[in-house]
Amino acid sequence: MKNEKGSLVRPDALPEGASRPVVTPLSASVVYASDTPDMLDQQYEGALHGYTYAREGHPNADVVGLRLDRMEKAPHPGVVTASGMAAVSAVLLGLTKSGDHVIGGNQLYGRSLRMMSEDLPRLGIATSMVDPGDIAAMRAALRPETRLILIETVSNPTLRVADLEGLVALAKETGVLLVVDNTFTTPRAIKPFEWGADIVIHSITKLLAGHSDVMLGYVAARDLTLNDKLRVFTVTAGMNPSPFDCWLAERGLLSFDLRFDRAQSTASELADHLAGLPGVKRVIYPGRKDHPDHARADALLAGQFCNMVSFELDGDRSTANAFTRAADGLSFAPTLGDVGTTISHPASSSHRALTAEKRAELGMSEGFFRVSVGLEAPDVLCRVFEEAIAAALGA
Numbered sequence: 001m002k003n004e005k006g007s008l009v010r011p012d013a014l015p016e017g018a019s020r021p022v023v024t025p026l027s028a029s030v031v032y033a034s035d036t037p038d039m040l041d042q043q044y045e046g047a048l049h050g051y052t053y054a055r056e057g058h059p060n061a062d063v064v065g066l067r068l069d070r071m072e073k074a075p076h077p078g079v080v081t082a083s084g085m086a087a088v089s090a091v092l093l094g095l096t097k098s099g100d101h102v103i104g105g106n107q108l109y110g111r112s113l114r115m116m117s118e119d120l121p122r123l124g125i126a127t128s129m130v131d132p133g134d135i136a137a138m139r140a141a142l143r144p145e146t147r148l149i150l151i152e153t154v155s156n157p158t159l160r161v162a163d164l165e166g167l168v169a170l171a172k173e174t175g176v177l178l179v180v181d182n183t184f185t186t187p188r189a190i191k192p193f194e195w196g197a198d199i200v201i202h203s204i205t206k207l208l209a210g211h212s213d214v215m216l217g218y219v220a221a222r223d224l225t226l227n228d229k230l231r232v233f234t235v236t237a238g239m240n241p242s243p244f245d246c247w248l249a250e251r252g253l254l255s256f257d258l259r260f261d262r263a264q265s266t267a268s269e270l271a272d273h274l275a276g277l278p279g280v281k282r283v284i285y286p287g288r289k290d291h292p293d294h295a296r297a298d299a300l301l302a303g304q305f306c307n308m309v310s311f312e313l314d315g316d317r318s319t320a321n322a323f324t325r326a327a328d329g330l331s332f333a334p335t336l337g338d339v340g341t342t343i344s345h346p347a348s349s350s351h352r353a354l355t356a357e358k359r360a361e362l363g364m365s366e367g368f369f370r371v372s373v374g375l376e377a378p379d380v381l382c383r384v385f386e387e388a389i390a391a392a393l394g395a
Helices: 037-045 059-072 084-094 110-122 135-141 164-174 224-236 243-254 256-275 294-301 317-326 356-362 378-394
Strands: 079-081 101-105 126-130 146-152 177-181 199-203 217-221 280-284 308-313 342-344 368-372
Touching: 059 079, 059 199, 059 217, 059 243, 079 084, 079 224, 084 110, 084 146, 084 177, 084 199, 084 217, 084 224, 101 110, 110 126, 126 135, 135 164, 146 164, 164 177, 164 294, 217 224, 243 256, 256 280, 256 308, 256 378, 308 317, 308 378, 317 378
Parallel strands: 101 126, 101 146, 146 177, 177 199
Antiparallel strands: 079 217, 199 217, 280 308, 308 368, 342 368
């Protein structure tokens, strides 16, 4: 017998109508009710589709996950996580154990480097950091207990390009898992599963969502058993995403292709403009022929060189401070992928945990900046950078 209206705290469900919402509804509920214990069993066993507890899944996460699955051509439904680092952690902690060995690209995102250098060894997992463009060095770093290799297609923030084809061949030959963080490049530029990668990671926070108001990650595996392990670990560890962040991310994904193409086109113009300015020691952009990995980038990315540009000013920390003060209207912030152009300084943000000597080895001086190009008009953006650099050098 149905409840009479108002007889209990929770009323009956909202009535269904002949029409449906155009925008995905936000489902903030933490819990979902089932009719019987048998029905709940069937949901957990996969015979029925339904939700139980939001840590184990909710509609807004599924909507975003399905979009990413299609974009990456994932073999199985991936897992949406609370952040990009949650996705990285799910792989490194959920698929390894004490006694294993993990190889990482030597120019990973700063927090990934920290996890590799500090957290995994603390748990008894050995690590090595190797240039992902040097297959001979990667082969030399392999051990019998090596479990996986973690790389970024294009490194953060030095924009070096991994030898993905060579790494896939090496992984298949040795039975080691190849994990690709595709955040910088996105599925618009490359789909690592099509190249033979075993696991793909994203920080949805960045260019995919695109508005600096979302924190989410995504991870999917080619092998169904691994995919299930990742899902179970994220649920157990409480890496579940917020429904509201998922709802916002879906909105951002609707315009992703348009935003990517516009920002990429402007990035190419900005890189060329910066290269001609006094006081700029070097410009790093995979689309430029002076990039050390340009030929590899062209083969991997098929002309999609993305929206990230890095450059180095001829100066020290005082020059860097003067530049960010003079870059009027641009956000100096440790992020990327926003609709507005942002500038970051690895020495004081993402890679601050490294010694100055180690940063120098990787090519990150006090004058080194990473630019995430947004949707501004190219001529306006070039002028802002030109004026800011001139002011910094003058100061």
